[in-house]
Amino acid sequence: MGKHTRNVLTVKAIAASKSVKLRDGGGLWLVTKGHGRYWIFDYRFARKRRELGLGPLHSVGLADARQKAEAARVLVRHGIDPIEHRHGVEAIEAAKAKAEVKAFGPYADDFIDAAVKAGRWRGAKTEAGWRNTMTVHAGPIREIAIAEIGVPHVLSVLRPLWGVKQETAEKLRERIERVLDSAKVEGLRTGENPAVWKGNLEHVLHKPDALTNTNNHPALPYSRVASFVKKLRCVDGMGARALEFTILTAARSGETRGASWPEIDLDGALWVIPAKRMKEGKEHRVALSKAAVRLLKATPRFEGTDLIFPAVRGGKISDMTLAAAIKRMHASELEAGRAG
Structure with a gap:
């Protein structure tokens, strides 16, 4: 019998044989384990010998065993390990079964x-x-x-x-x-x-x-920004200082309200906002203008907090605090007979 001969066994030969191991060829074997007889596919993959169980003789006949063995050979020829392939299929089936009950x-x-x-x-x-x-x-x-x-x-x-x-x-x-x-x-x-x-x-x-009927807040014309900041510096309060810093750094309100001294490098004129505070989840580096540095140097540091612009009762100031500073400026302009 040649080394590569296949389909050696017959149904009668299997029934008559009492051998512990019968070879059908091409890696297909019928082996006896305990009181049962089982089909296995013997193959080599990645320089290692492996055995793939194909089922017991009482439920997998000779023809079915040969079909399963051939399917495994095709996988090997395509560089796929039949055992790993089976595990993948089983995982998919398990996931499908799980999905049926997972709400x-x-x-x-x-x-x-x-x-x-x-x-x-x-x-x-x-x-x-x-x-x-x-x-x-x-x-x-x-x-x-x-x-x-x-x-x-x-x-x-x-x-x-x-x-x-x-x-x-x-x-x-x-x-x-x-x-x-x-x-x-x-x-x-x-x-x-x-x-x-x-x-x-x-x-x-x-x-x-x-x-969405969005009513946008009126924007301040660029030509009036310098004048606005100049007047803002005459307004007392943490909200006014935070608003000024926001304008000078083009930062978001939330970034300013959460700004802390450890994020500031006054000598290097740099503000490094950590990723966890950024909307996009990435560290953001802001070059500080001379005006921004002067503002920070003039801002007192408060005991018990690293926040640059803390609320009176502790913690971060609110958006409303910054909005209130703008409203006060607006009201002041209107009282003076200007556009606001």
Whole structure:
């Protein structure tokens, strides 16, 4: 019998033989273990000998065993380990089975817990917002299997908010999209994400811009900025100083309100805002003008806090404090008969 001969065995030969190990050829063997007889595929992969179980003789006949062995040979020829391939298939099947019982709500809760543990969000406010969105606004779909969530389900929770509480609706849509994206990566879903806006929900919901009647705050003409800052310096209070620093550095209000002395290099005229405080999650370096440096040098340091512009009662000053400084300036201008 040649080394590469295949299909040696017959059903009768198998029934009549009492050998512990029978060779069919091409790596296919029938072996006796205990009181049972089992098919195995013997092969080499990555210079190592491996055995792939193909099932017991009582449930896998000779023809089926040969088909399974040939499928394994094809994988080997394509550089795929049959055992690892089986593990991958089993993992996918397990994920599908898990998806059938994993509901959207519990999965969303797990998603939030993982984000908090990884430090993905900057503060408790973001976490609270997510939990509220997924519990209250996404409540009607929490018990639906994550694998079954479709466009009708997403629309059912968006439509009551759309055009009424637009910002909440948009956050809800975005967060559902992210949760479903995560579920797909974990093998709990297949297909397109039903919460995607572009090319999907945009066709059945009005564009947010058409629904959101945004009243922008009036902007100060660039030609009047220098005059505004000059007058601002005559106004007392932490809000006025924080507002001036915001203007001089072109920073966001939140960046200024959270600014601390360890972030400042006065000698190098540099403000380094750490990634955890930035909206994009990346460190931001701001070159300080001479005016900004002078302002900082003139600002007293308060005991018990590293904040440059702390609130009177401790902690960060609020956005309202900066807004109040602007309103006082505006009122003063109006009283003087100017445009404000």
